[in-house]
Amino acid sequence: MRAAAVRYAPLLLLAAAWEAAPRLGLVDPDTLPPLTAVSRAWLKLLQDGDLAVNGLSSLQNLTAGLALGIVVGVALGVLMAWYKPIEVLVNPLIRILYPLPRSALIPVMILWFGLGAASKIAAVFLGCLLPIVIGAFNGARGVEEVLIWSALAAGAKRRQVLWEIVLPAAMPEILAGIRNALALSFILLVAAELLISQRGMGYLISSYGEAGAYDAMFAGVVTVSAVGFFADRLYLSVMGWALRWRG
Amino acid sequence: MAASISFQGVSHTYRPLRGEPLLALERVSLDVGEREFMALLGPSGCGKSTLLYLLGGFLPIETGTITVGGRPIAGPGPDRGIVFQSFALYPWKTVRQNILYGLEKQRQPRALREKRVRELIELVHLGGFENSYPAQLSGGMKQRVAIARTLAIDPAILLMDEPFGALDAQTREVMHEELLAIIQRTPKTVVFVTHDVREAVYLADRVAVMSARPGRVKEIVDTRFGGNKKPSVTGTQEFTQKVEYLWDLVRGEALLAQGKRDS
Numbered sequence: 001m002r003a004a005a006v007r008y009a010p011l012l013l014l015a016a017a018w019e020a021a022p023r024l025g026l027v028d029p030d031t032l033p034p035l036t037a038v039s040r041a042w043l044k045l046l047q048d049g050d051l052a053v054n055g056l057s058s059l060q061n062l063t064a065g066l067a068l069g070i071v072v073g074v075a076l077g078v079l080m081a082w083y084k085p086i087e088v089l090v091n092p093l094i095r096i097l098y099p100l101p102r103s104a105l106i107p108v109m110i111l112w113f114g115l116g117a118a119s120k121i122a123a124v125f126l127g128c129l130l131p132i133v134i135g136a137f138n139g140a141r142g143v144e145e146v147l148i149w150s151a152l153a154a155g156a157k158r159r160q161v162l163w164e165i166v167l168p169a170a171m172p173e174i175l176a177g178i179r180n181a182l183a184l185s186f187i188l189l190v191a192a193e194l195l196i197s198q199r200g201m202g203y204l205i206s207s208y209g210e211a212g213a214y215d216a217m218f219a220g221v222v223t224v225s226a227v228g229f230f231a232d233r234l235y236l237s238v239m240g241w242a243l244r245w246r247g
Numbered sequence: 248m249a250a251s252i253s254f255q256g257v258s259h260t261y262r263p264l265r266g267e268p269l270l271a272l273e274r275v276s277l278d279v280g281e282r283e284f285m286a287l288l289g290p291s292g293c294g295k296s297t298l299l300y301l302l303g304g305f306l307p308i309e310t311g312t313i314t315v316g317g318r319p320i321a322g323p324g325p326d327r328g329i330v331f332q333s334f335a336l337y338p339w340k341t342v343r344q345n346i347l348y349g350l351e352k353q354r355q356p357r358a359l360r361e362k363r364v365r366e367l368i369e370l371v372h373l374g375g376f377e378n379s380y381p382a383q384l385s386g387g388m389k390q391r392v393a394i395a396r397t398l399a400i401d402p403a404i405l406l407m408d409e410p411f412g413a414l415d416a417q418t419r420e421v422m423h424e425e426l427l428a429i430i431q432r433t434p435k436t437v438v439f440v441t442h443d444v445r446e447a448v449y450l451a452d453r454v455a456v457m458s459a460r461p462g463r464v465k466e467i468v469d470t471r472f473g474g475n476k477k478p479s480v481t482g483t484q485e486f487t488q489k490v491e492y493l494w495d496l497v498r499g500e501a502l503l504a505q506g507k508r509d510s
Contacts, residue, residue, distance in 0.1 A: 144333070145305075149331075149335070153327060153397075164348075168339045169338075245380040
């Protein structure tokens with residue numbers, strides 16, 4: 001109870017400051033509406049169904065892009081570690097692409113996949129791919145040789161070793177890579193939706209911003225931050241459960 | 248005794264990614280009898296583990312031949328189970344799941360598998376720890392799980408790579424007793440790598456002393472004491488003499504390995 005109070009104290013302070021600053025005239029209430037006004041706007045967005053429509057759209061695109069990134073990224077990373085020719089082929093590409101700012105890909109994705117969901121999913125997918133590939137590659141490459149030998153001596157086939165030994169042994173690094181990707185996916189999705197879209201939380205934020213309804217705009221921003229925060233918390237607890245064997 | 252395992256003129260060169268190739272083994276020839284306990288004894292870097300990995304089929308045989316039951320080995324197989332110094336347990340599997348893995352690979356019926364797991368857990372005294380993960384176990388318990396996992400596939404040959412090297416002295420002694428008891432119950436051919444002279448003399452029927460790099464078999468010493476392998480032999484003069492004799496052989500090689508001249 002006490003620990004929880006201490007943990008959430010900064011959040012409460014921030015909320016109090018947010019409410020007080022515009023009310024006391026320290027900042028312009030037009031550019032930073034008080035928290036209570038933002039809360040009212042949030043309730044209205046909820047009642048209108050604005051939040052549901054745009055939130056659901058964002059969530060769908062995020063899930064699709066991230067899921068695609070996990071499947072392709074884990075497969076690519078593990079195969080790179082397992083088959084030398086794939087590493088020779090793919091590793092230089094990763095090194096070249098790694099320093100590229102991921103948001104720079106968004107206009108390209110819009111050019112290729114249009115203004116709808118496909119370009120958003122592609123932007124999330126590409127942004128998430130690298131941290132997942134790198135996590136899976138490092139994890140699979142670091143698997144102790146004796147684990148593989150033990151499985152072979154027990155009569156496992158090479159393909160079975162890949163599924164039954166290499167993949168679970170690499171899981172800590174794979175899951176850490178996915179956590180990075182999860183954070184990136186929020187950034188990329190909202191950035192893509194802010195740039196151009198007809199739906200989604202980024203669209204909600206930018207359209208209310210352009211219309212001068214800043215309380216609703218802030219309501220959108222707070223929603224995205226909160227969902228991002230809780231998604232990470234949820235992911236951490238799932239990760240802790242999946243890696244409970246680490247003792 | 249019929250030869251179960253036969254090394255003929257086996258050489259092996261390590262080729263590190265960077266640096267000079269290294270001759271680890273040179274023309275090693277050695278026969279191990281059926282149900283014999285053979286220890287490979289030598290200083291670190293003498294290639295004794297390499298010899299074991301070649302027999303396990305984990306490394307490619309470049310020069311010479313290794314046969315098991317007259318047939319040249321082709322890769323790893325369930326006829327040769329291995330226990331490593333680092334235990335090599337699957338950390339994400341429980342004790343029970345670790346032991347089950349080999350049984351699943353052998354496609355045994357489910358009921359039989361469950362029965363075998365229970366027997367093995369009892370054999371290595373791990374009752375009550377079935378659902379523990381390796382991270383929750385002590386070193387001695389981990390090595391018991393590794394031994395049970397290897398015994399689960401009932402290999403005719405047991406390869407042991409300094410299996411008790413990471414354990415404290417008391418645990419090591421207990422494990423010696425347990426290993427001998429297990430082999431008494433389910434007789435096996437054992438090839439046991441160690442640099443511990445007393446361990447080799449105590450456990451093995453014969454000890455192959457290996458020379459410093461490149462590894463060769465320098466001498467094979469019989470270490471049977473009238474069929475007795477009980478704690479009682481360790482106090483006898485015969486035992487002490489064998490240990491001292493082997494110590495002298497190994498000490499010379501250890502000095503050579505350090506680049507000094509044997510005095």
